[in-house]
Amino acid sequence: MTLTLRAIERLRLVNMKIAFVGKGGSGKTTLSSLFIRHLAATGAPVVAIDADINQHLGAALGLEEATAAALPAMGERLPVIKDYLRGSNQRIASVETMIKTTPPGEGSRLLRLNENNPVYDACARPVELDGGTVRLMVTGPFTEADLGVACYHSKTGAVELCLNHLVDGRSEYAVVDMTAGSDSFASGLFTRFDITFLVAEPTRKGVSVYRQYKEYARDFGVVLKVVGNKVQGQDDIDFLRAEVGDDLLVTVGHSDWVRAMEKGRPPRFELLEDSNRRALRTLQTAADATYELRDWERYTHQMVHFHLKNAGSWGNAKTGADLAAQVDPGFVLGEGLVATA
Ligand SMILES: Nc1ncnc2c1ncn2[C@@H]1O[C@H](COP(=O)(O)OP(=O)(O)OP(=O)(O)O)[C@@H](O)[C@H]1O
Ligand SMILES: [Mg+2]
Numbered sequence: 215m216t217l218t219l220r221a222i223e224r225l226r227l228v229n230m231k232i233a234f235v236g237k238g239g240s241g242k243t244t245l246s247s248l249f250i251r252h253l254a255a256t257g258a259p260v261v262a263i264d265a266d267i268n269q270h271l272g273a274a275l276g277l278e279e280a281t282a283a284a285l286p287a288m289g290e291r292l293p294v295i296k297d298y299l300r301g302s303n304q305r306i307a308s309v310e311t312m313i314k315t316t317p318p319g320e321g322s323r324l325l326r327l328n329e330n331n332p333v334y335d336a337c338a339r340p341v342e343l344d345g346g347t348v349r350l351m352v353t354g355p356f357t358e359a360d361l362g363v364a365c366y367h368s369k370t371g372a373v374e375l376c377l378n379h380l381v382d383g384r385s386e387y388a389v390v391d392m393t394a395g396s397d398s399f400a401s402g403l404f405t406r407f408d409i410t411f412l413v414a415e416p417t418r419k420g421v422s423v424y425r426q427y428k429e430y431a432r433d434f435g436v437v438l439k440v441v442g443n444k445v446q447g448q449d450d451i452d453f454l455r456a457e458v459g460d461d462l463l464v465t466v467g468h469s470d471w472v473r474a475m476e477k478g479r480p481p482r483f484e485l486l487e488d489s490n491r492r493a494l495r496t497l498q499t500a501a502d503a504t505y506e507l508r509d510w511e512r513y514t515h516q517m518v519h520f521h522l523k524n525a526g527s528w529g530n531a532k533t534g535a536d537l538a539a540q541v542d543p544g545f546v547l548g549e550g551l552v553a554t555a
Contacts, residue, residue, distance in 0.1 A: 229327060229380075229381075229382030229385070229386045229387070229388070230386075230387050230388070230408045230409070230501045230502065230504070230505070231377060231380070231387075231388045231390070231406060231407045231408050232249070232387060232388065232389045232390065232407060232408065232409055232410075232411065232501050233389075233390045233392055233404075233406075233407040233409075233410045233411065234246040234249070234389070234390070234391050234392070234410075234411050234413055234441075235392055235393065235394040235398075235404075235410060235411070235412050235413070235423075235427065236394060236412050236413035236414055236420070236423055236424075237394070237413075237414070237415070237419055237420055237423045238267075238268075238393075240413040240414060240415050240420060240423075240443055241413045241415070241443035241444065241466070242266060242391050242392070242393075242413050243264075243266060243268070243270045243271055243274045243391050244274060244443075244472055245411070245413055245441060245443060245466065246262070246271060246274070246389055246390075246391040247262075247271060247274035247275050247391075248472075248486070248490065248494055249389060249494055249497055249498075250262045250275065250343070250348055250389050251275070251343050251344065251483045251486075252483075252491070252494040252495070252497075252498065253348075253387050253389070253498065254343045254344075254345055254346035254347070254348050255343070255344060255345035255346060255483060255484075256346075256498075257345070257346060258346075258385050258386060258387055259327050259328040259385075259386045259387070260327075260346070260348040260349070260386070260387045260388075260389060261327050261338065261348070261349045261350075261351065261386075261387070261388045261389070262275065262341070262348050262349065262350045262351070262389050262391075263350075263351045263352070263353075263373055263376075263388065263389070263390040263391070264350070264351070264352040264353060264391050265353045265369070265370050265373045265390050265391060265392040265393075266391045266392055266393055267356045267393050269282075269352055269353070269354070269355055269356075271350065271352065271391045272285055272341070272350060272352065274475075275341050275343065275348070275350065276341070276343070276475075276480055277341060277350075285339055285350065285352045286336060286337050286339070286352075287352060287353065287354025287355075288337045288351055288352065288353050288354060288369075288372035288373065288376075289353050289354040289369040289371075289372055290354055291336045291337050291372070292371070292372050292375075293309055294332060294333070294336045294337075295333050295336070295337070295372055295375060295376065296309045296312045296375070297309050298323055298331065298332045298333050299312075299318065299322060299323050299324075299325075299333070299375060299376075299379045300312055300322065300323075301321050301322050301323040302321040303318070303319050303320065303321035303322045303542075304320070304321060305319050305320075305321075305539060305540045305541070305542055306319075306322075306540050307535060310533060311533045311535045311537065311540075312375075312540075313371070313521075313524060313525075313529045313532075313533065313537065314370075314371030314372070314374045314375055314401060314524070315374065315378075315401060315402060315517065315520050315521035315523075315524045315525075315529070316375070316521060316537070316540050317378060317514070317517040317518055317521055317540065317541060317542070317545070317547075318378060318379050318542075318545065318547060319540070319541070319542025319545045320542055320544070320545060322379065323379070324379050324380070324381045324547075325376060325379050325380045325381070326380070326381060326382075326386075327380070327382070327386040327387075327388060328386055333376065334349060334351075337351045337372075338350065338351045339351075343483065344482055344483040344484065345483065351373075351376075353369040353370055353372060353373060354369060356369055370392065370398060370401070370403055371401065373390065373392075373403065374401055374402065374403045374406065377390075377403075377406040377407075378406065378517050378547070379547075381547065381548070387501075390407070394412075394423050394426070394427055399430050400524075401520060401524060402516060402517065402519070402520030402521075402523075402524075404427075404430060404431065404434075404436060405431075405434045405435075405436060405516045405520070407436070407437075408437065408501060408504040408505070408507075408508070409437045409438075409439060409500060409501045409504045410427075410431070410436055410437065410438050410439070411439055411440075411441045411463070411497060412424050412427055412438055412439070412440050412441065413440075413441050413443050414440050414441070414442055414443065414454065414458070415442075415443055415444050415445075416442060416444075416445055416446075416450035416451075416453045416454050421454070421457040421458060424438075424440055424457075424458055424461070428461075434516060435507075435509075435512060437504050437507065438461060439461055439462075439463040439500055440454065440458045440461045440462045440463060441463055441464055441465070441466065441493075441497070442454045442462060442464070442465030442466065443465070443466050444466075444467070444468060445465040445466065445467050446467065446468070450465070451465055463496060463497070463500055464493045464496045464497065465493070466489075466490055466493050467489065467490075469486070469487060469490055470487070471485060471486045471487060471490070510546055510547055510548035511546055513547060514545065514546045514547045514548075517547075518541050521537065521538075521540070521541065522538055522541070524537075525537035525538055
């Protein structure tokens with residue numbers, strides 16, 4: 215199927231791209247998985263993406279270890295992803311010259327959350343949860359060589375490519391469990407979300423990751439909200455409030471439901487503690503509220519900014535091509551774009 219892009223009248227659609235970041239062990243995977251379960255229970259289409267160094271999202275969504283370990287790794291399927299997204303885009307000479315920041319343009323294929331396409335066929339697997347089925351995609355395990363590299367082989371590159379080619383359907387959610395690593399800052403991945411939930415324990419280390427993130431995010435209009443986790447009382451809440459101010463969105467305490475799941479005895483999701491259910495609703499409300507801040511021109515502009523940066527720092531040298539020429543100056547990603555056969 216050959217797809218071309220055609221602008222139609224702007225539709226009012228709500229699709230949210232949401233990241234969970236934070237210090238190792240803070241509870242990113244746990245809170246991502248609870249949020250994914252919550253969204254699935256509302257009946258919304260959800261694509262869950264594990265882009266964390268420690269690949270545990272599948273297990274947190276209830277997959278057996280062997281099933282989780284056998285999930286297809288996006289990092290190993292980059293040629294399929296690139297070949298599909300490139301479509302008939304004349305500005306991208308070959309799959310080999312398509313890097314993780316190569317932006318879509320005329321002729322590119324776009325992804326929708328609630329469709330079937332070769333990228334999902336290759337990389338996504340359905341996971342059945344109480345009340346709904348989500349698609350799960352995983353980057354694959356990180357090796358020593360992946361950490362801190364801003365390069366061609368980066369595991370999160372596949373995620374960035376997909377997000378940069380994603381257009382939106384009604385009330386759909388992409389939820390990404392990821393690290394607050396240098397990789398996502400160098401590439402621009404951290405700017406690809408409508409809202410970023412920074413999971414922080416009430417500790418100095420927890421909030422120092424927040425400060426670093428806030429600093430990177432400052433110039434890019436990133437909406438950053440702190441979710442306090444493993445909070446035990448008012449003193450913990452006061453600490454977080456004093457350290458992060460109004461960026462503190464909500465706090466979550468110790469959950470027996472989570473602990474039971476960790477013991478391999480997952481209760482039904484409807485049995486999650488009331489306070490934690492409320493916290494999940496708060497996350498969804500905050501995510502949905504960012505819809506009004508949507509700015510597709512800025513979103514596309516940032517893609518181009520990071521592409522040119524990556525092209526100059528390593529991409530041109532690596533591919534032997536002038537990657538700046540991949541930018542389609544007339545193209546703006548957006549909800550008014552539809553792919554037509
Ligand atoms: N609110 C909670 N209640 C009970 N246990 C929790 C809670 N949050 C996290 N945990 C537990 O803390 C541990 C670390 O959580 P999790 O794996 O979600 O953190 P992470 O930030 O994803 O870590 P990593 O950096 O290793 O990926 C897990 O054993 C998890 O079950
Ligand atoms: Mg994790």
